[in-house]
Amino acid sequence: MPSNAMSALSDATTSFRNNVRRMRSGTLRNSRAKGKENRPPGKPALSINTNFPSYPNDPASNAGSFGILFLDQQIPYTLSPTSMSFNSPQAADFRPDPARRWDPIDGMIFVKVHVPSTDDIWRFKVPEAITFDAFLEKVIHKLGFVVGFAKTTKPGGKLITSEDAWKKWVARRVKDGKNRPIVALELQ
Structure with missing residues (x-):
């Protein structure tokens, strides 16, 4: 159990980290971190389908004996709208205003x-x-x-x-x- 001095210091640093930040110009222009807490209400979460074949050497796998995908084989996962090109028309619905x-x-x-x-x-x-x-x-x-x-x-x-x-x-x-x-x- 921390002492009163330690808990007071912890409370002070917590409020400092949460409220005030020194910044350089343009720091806030970067997009916000992606995560479920940053998702606007009513918007569904976007994710990548990660149904990869099992590892290693599963006969149902598209991988060779060393686990390497060959170029002529299909990629075993699909991409979500978040991985599209930023300038594509489909991505326009996902860009923030x-x-x-x-x-x-x-x-x-x-x-x-x-x-x-x-x-x-x-x-x-x-x-x-x-x-x-x-x-x-x-x-x-x-x-x-x-x-x-x-x-x-x-x-x-x-x-x-x-x-x-x-x-x-x-x-x-x-x-x-x-x-x-x-x-x-x-x-x-």
Whole structure:
């Protein structure tokens, strides 16, 4: 049984791994990992038929005496739609819609935060209905210094200071299929 210090450390690292990740630009453009938990509701799971002949040297097998398939023999398994060419017309039904890539998943959204003073981009996984104060507190706690949010890094840019301005920004954060970061300016 771990001590209280160990369990506290474990809890802290678990929440860190699940919520905040430092990232490079373009990291989120990669497709999500395939798995049953990432399958949209109502979509069937796609799989490869793996009914291979038994091994080794089964008389019903298409393999030779050393288990090698000869080129003139038929491949003993079928391919699923996930293994088709990405540009084929049949695969078009399986490609994700880029406009919906950043929609909330299980009530959670990703908010990217650009910090010009450290030249970092942080990604926060937060509830869709998070308040401005709660998000600001989370970012300040992670960065270790006081920040204010702005839409751009341009000098004289207007800071986001109200709940209404925050909700508008969250609603418009995705533009042309890209999740735009909010800018965290260091306050003196």
